[in-house]
Amino acid sequence: MFNVFKTIGNWIGSVFNNFRRIFRKDENSLHSSSSDTTSTLSNTNATVNESLKDLSNLQENGIGGEAYKDVLDIAEIVPSPLEQFSILPLIPMKIGNLYFSFTNPSLFMLLTLSLVLLFVHFVTKKGGGNSVPNAWQSLVELIYDFVPNLVNEQIGGLSGNVKQKFFPCISVTFTFSLFRNLQGMIPYSFTVTSHFLITLGLSFSLFIGITIVGFQKNGLHFLSFSLPAGVPLPLAPFLVLLELIPHCFRALSLGIRLFANMMAGHSSVKILSGSAWTMLCMNDLFYFIGDPGPLFIVLALTGLELGVAISQAHVSTISICIYLNDATNLH
């Protein structure tokens, strides 16, 4: 009875192997016969049986083991889930000691930029679209309307005109993170916001801008943000330090929050889908039956990641508004 299951499992496995070989890109494996694959698989089984007998050595039976590597080879999975974040120069350029290469992040930034601009252009063509918006126009209006609401809610004590000045910057930041996060969820694309070089660059420049706005608005009174009113004088030095550190840490946390969300989310999706794919390639009926488990977890995680992509854009925009409010109004 068990042999029958085993045979069916092997058969299903070889069918999948053939599919896999069709989609495989390198020539050598395309030309290798299916008997070759089968012999590799039986070798793997033999290695697994052997290593089951001797469980003493981690190097033989654990991650470094022969059987594990064979399974990885069969499933064609790169062991590191961080592989997807590698930056590759597409058009290498080098000026002196500086690298100005056109890399895949730049390509995807240009892609989203053109996407958003086209999106807005087609909706607002011929002087402002329709009075009864269609689906695309409502989407653009939704995104556009979202930001002024945030600005009006979070920044207080200013007249509408002054708030209006901050709106373009915050709106661009919001659309930047929103579209980059969402675009990263497309399979085989690149997530620009999963690099803390980019998110930290964004948050530090915003932080410098907010500080400049604070000095412009309040003059040297801006420095009073580090000392709450009515504090006894002996406590002042400590309090200045205590207020200054969190203030500077905001710039860091703004960038790292976005980066960590994107990086951790994409890595965990990759790890789980790798586990699902390895189970599929194990050539065993029981693994094949159990495979929908990790597959559905991957689906659920993808849904969660979509939600996180939107909510992180929202959260970083709200934080920027709060920091701006603190800088202009002091506390």
Next chain:
Amino acid sequence: MLEGAKLIGAGAATIALAGAAVGIGNVFSSLIHSVARNPSLAKQLFGYAILGFALTEAIALFALMMAFLISFVF
């Protein structure tokens, strides 16, 4: 030896998730409490709760990031 130590370190880094779990539970329990007291505010409170959830979850992801760094980068 180093491999084993790395795995132990990465596992230990995830202990921090206990705190994040408490935080997220706290956010949503407060949401339920407040909605039970004043159901008419449900929509507004849900927005705040999602904001709090995202902020707390980010802290959890810092721990996860450390685990990834320990196990894959070093």
